[in-house]
Amino acid sequence: AQSVTQLGSHVSVSEGALVLLRCNYSSSVPPYLFWYVQYPNQGLQLLLKYTTGATLVKGINGFEAEFKKSETSFHLTKPSAHMSDAAEYFCAVTFTGGGNKLTFGTGTQLKVEL
Amino acid sequence: GAGVSQSPSNKVTEKGKDVELRCDPISGHTALYWYRQSLGQGLEFLIYFQGNSAPDKSGLPSDRFSAERTGGSVSTLTIQRTQQEDSAVYLCASSPSGDGWDEQFFGPGTRLTVL
Numbered sequence: 001a002q003s004v005t006q007l008g009s010h011v012s013v014s015e016g017a018l019v020l021l022r023c024n025y026s027s028s029v030p031p032y033l034f035w036y037v038q039y040p041n042q043g044l045q046l047l048l049k050y051t052t053g054a055t056l057v058k059g060i061n062g063f064e065a066e067f068k069k070s071e072t073s074f075h076l077t078k079p080s081a082h083m084s085d086a087a088e089y090f091c092a093v094t095f096t097g098g099g100n101k102l103t104f105g106t107g108t109q110l111k112v113e114l
Numbered sequence: 115g116a117g118v119s120q121s122p123s124n125k126v127t128e129k130g131k132d133v134e135l136r137c138d139p140i141s142g143h144t145a146l147y148w149y150r151q152s153l154g155q156g157l158e159f160l161i162y163f164q165g166n167s168a169p170d171k172s173g174l175p176s177d178r179f180s181a182e183r184t185g186g187s188v189s190t191l192t193i194q195r196t197q198q199e200d201s202a203v204y205l206c207a208s209s210p211s212g213d214g215w216d217e218q219f220f221g222p223g224t225r226l227t228v229l
Binding site: 032034036041042043044045046049051052090092094095100101102103104105106107 | 118145147149156157158159162170172173205207209212213214215216217218219220221222223
């Protein structure tokens with residue numbers, strides 16, 4: 001079965017520190033990979049996506065993610081955290097030939113401390 | 115331009131009542147999706163529309179749940195005989211074509227509370 005795993009339901013970093021949110025997927029076919037962010041009481045907003053081509057993908061607000069097929073991973077990073085980055089982050093996939101419904105990970109709540 | 119809108123933003127109902135949730139997608143988007151977000155189950159897919167047809171209804175949890183889309187635009191999710199476990203935030207999304215690589219644009223959600 002195809003699935004998405006996000007390690008760490010809560011991550012806390014200091015302002016200015018590196019942000020690393022982990023995502024692994026399980027699939028027998030090539031995936032399309034997405035990171036969405038959800039600010040409090042708001043809908044989901046796309047940060048970035050990988051479809052084909054360059055495996056390092058840059059998104060909004062300084063975030064980037066690298067697709068590593070050998071590790072079946074798509075970890076999200078940001079070099080320097082801002083207070084405004086505090087939100088919940090969801091990794092999601094669709095699968096080639098699997099329709100286009102998003103399968104989400106369980107989410108990671110990011111806390112940024114002074 | 116306008117994003118995806120949903121109404122109502124909040125709905126409180128009594129167990130056993132029927133509810134209707136509405137989604138207005140981005141104009142011109144042929145694909146529309148319903149998802150449910152709850153503490154116990156996370157974010158889960160409910161149903162997908164391409165135009166007015168629903169080729170994937172695999173996520174609807176029971177026959178109490180139904181949805182329709184008219185004019186290739188507005189969609190309504192109906193829950194009959196609501197149960198407490200139906201309490202969740204119901205999210206609607208739309209995308210230009212429904213291809214797997216398309217970004218899905220999400221609405222703000224309808225928070226449903228069943229007493």
